[in-house]
Amino acid sequence: MSKEEGFPLVEVSGTPFERGLQHGRAVPERVKGSVALYRDQLARRGVDVATTNLLAWDVVPKIRAFDETYFEEMRGMAEGAGVSIEDIILVNCRTEMMYGHAALGAAREALDDGCTGLVVLPGAARAGRLMHAHNWDWREACADTGIVLKVKKNGDGPDMLMFTEAGTLGRHGFNSDGLSLSGNFLTCDRDYQGAADVPLGLLRRKMLECRNMTAAMRMLFATRRFCSNNLMLAHAGGEAVDLECAPDEIFWLTPEDDILVHANHWVSAPARAKLVDLGLQNTPDSIYRQRRVTAALMAKRSDIGWDVVKAALADEFGKPEGVLTYPAPASHDSVYCTVATTLMDPGAGVMWVARKPYESREFVEYRL
16 A cells, blocks of 8 residues: 555654644645534534634643643644644644533533554564554544654654644654553543643643653653543553543553553543443443453464454454444544554554555555
8 A cells, every 4th residue: 555545644843833834734634624523523512613712722821831832833733734723722632622611512422432552562472572553443534634743853852653633743653762652532520620731632742752651651640631531651662551541540550461452441440449431331342342352462472463463453343333443423423433543663663554444454654
């Protein structure tokens, strides 16, 4: 498969504003597609344009306090793509803005985000190298707004290779120091109840700018969040941890038999005892997705290659809603599916991504 059939590679460097400007100019139509998708999703939730813009400006002080350079990069994206800064803030803060404003009339039902993630440590891998992979289950329209973003930091932190939505700072990927990260949707009864420091998308980008796992976790543990999220953090040197993040507390899981898998329900015993899981009513398939991927990997333990990982993430049990999710109706007149499957070898600096894997399981290679 050619890169033209996959997701476009966008390479950026220079100052934060210059990086954003290059990003926006490289894929303006994809950025506009991201904006249109989330403007429409908010409109269908009863949030008009004026209210959306007010919500965007409400979060600006949080963004600037967390990292002023992120706001500069967003300004560059807006100018480069020919959209407003409010549009770019919306795309970067879409989880909080779509689901976090019930008091303003936005519906918070149907929290139907998804994803299945996994890490295989070197001891269970055929090649003796850490493997990190992820199915992104979300809106079908994102198949036409996704990009692979290569960020060159020019010595100011590690370089990064990330799969993300056009117009955003990052989603999941790895850096030149061997750190890798992916995220899965979680929700609980504590979400959107109190003060927070930063939206999730910015937090993920900040973690990928860290030189090692310790720095990434230290920053995460010190940051309050608006809502829940699951983060799978790994390092090519042979370590991984799953961090189930409530807004005000983090529960952790480590690999068992060198394998770590997570879907969209709370797994750690303390979390299940302390929290009310609000996601299973809409994504009950998370339970068998987690079990089936774990079983598929355990069956090949010590001989897990990318063929095994690909097969596990292409499991169709429960079709259309399974590990590999086929297009199906979702909330607010949208279509939900596995938008992309991402495979990461952070030690080699290589990522492979399959677009619409329910149609084609051909992977395009990207290198840092």
